[in-house]
Amino acid sequence: MTTFALLLAASTVTALAQAPTPSPSTAATPAPAAPAEKTAAETASPELVGELAKELAITPAQAQGGAATLFGVAKSRLSVADFAKVAAVVPNMTGLLAAAPAAGGAAAAVAALGGKGEGVGSMAAAAVTLSKLGIKPETAARFAPVLIKAVQAKGGADVGALLAGALK
Secondary structure, eight states: OOOOHHHHHHHHHHHHHHHHOOOOHHTTOOOOOOOOOGGGGGGGSHHHHHHHHHHHHOOHHHHHHHHHHHHHHHHHHHHHHHHHHHTTTSSTTTHHHHHHOOOTTHHHHHHHHHHOOOHHHHHHHHHHHHHHHTTOHHHHHHHHHHHHHHHHHHHHHHHHHHHHTTTT
């Protein structure tokens, strides 16, 4: 054997000796399964989430997160009385708002531009959040109109107009 072959063999043996060996308890343990995607029925507002998911061709989790985000914008822009009118036609609005994704990083920075939910800051932050949910820009552009239509169908033109005004 050549010196090179001996060195190669020695380094391979050394590497194998230093490699951690799996313990018997972890060697055959399968990786944990990814959590199952929520169905519309498992969301905070199943009827609304199901309608949004179907109309926009997105997952129930995306529909719930997007609706929660946009309702959060509306809540920050409307008076308490006006938001109560919108909330009255959305079953479990409190649970839906609680399901809103955290606005971290870029979304929080953009939201700060608008102050108390005013101006372009909060809608731009909502767009960032929708993107983080995996919603494509062309679908995100349709999200507010579809949400407004759903609210209007339940609460009438006046309630739909309140939401539309808040999401401009």
